[in-house]
Amino acid sequence: MEAILQSVLDVAGVSASLVFDGGGRLVAHRGHAVYDRALCEQISLVLVKAVDTVQLQQSDWDSITAQYSDGKLLLRNLGEAGGKSYVLAIIADATLNPSFATVAMRVAANKLKHALTGGSASGLSDTGPGSPPGSSPGSSPGPVSSTPGAAKLSSSGLTWSAAASGSLSRVNVADPASGAFLTRCVKELARHVGPMAKVFVEEAARRVSPEAPFSMAASARLVEDLGGQIEDAKDRMAFMTSLAK
């Protein structure tokens, strides 16, 4: 895996390349001196929150580009392997040729997907002691997040399906109307709790309907449960009112 990341690093303008998983855990990295492991671990924790946020808007995202005054940050979705999602990230300065970078990322992403799905744990040499990538969801020690929501995501072991299209891919629903209602709940809740809304809705749906697929019969209980996630009474009332319409 490091050889693949090194090939990306060889592109002019690239300062560092790294792979992190859906829990924000750094899997592998290569970079110039200043981009050491500690910095890449910090960056992975922040970037995974950005990725979770993008997935609220576009669950089938393939690439993300952030343009700064002095450089670029490029992310590419590597999909899932072993129950975890992975992302390739490139940090580059202003001299980066975007066309070259795009080609290099595509090539690297294909190779990385192969390495990840092929179960080549030996290639994931940057993980350090601890459980290797590909272990069962939730078994990894995972990162410690500064926000309760993100910590909840890490401990839940939940990941987003790349195949999902705005729906809640990890929750069984009785019919399309129930699925649409869950999506609406996510949108409304996101106004009050931010990008972790989708995770909260998934967990709440399972709580209110543990034995059967979620249906509209459990919608009132779901709204009440989700309302409990909002501390501010005014916001909580606004949330519950919006879903009563």
Next chain:
Amino acid sequence: MIDLTTLTRLPQVKSAVLSDAAGGLRDASGNVDGEAVAAVTGYLTGALADTGDRLGLGPLQSISFSGRDRASLVLVRGDVVLTTVVEPAAALATVEKTVDAGGE
């Protein structure tokens, strides 16, 4: 200033939301839940601006993300954030140039 009405006249732009860096909605055009988009975009720009600070990349200027059928373009101009949804995704570069030309 960016004119949302002009922007949404572009056939590839399906919606546009103008918000502030804190996620507050200022204006929206097209079939979109402006408040939800503004909140999510506010969080996203905050996270990526923080990343840029840590990496010494300077101020965040724009974010784009794309999937199979559509893409989104987020432009950051000081405290103003413009989020557009573009379809098809391949039209992203065209819209980016148009927005840049009209918004600078």
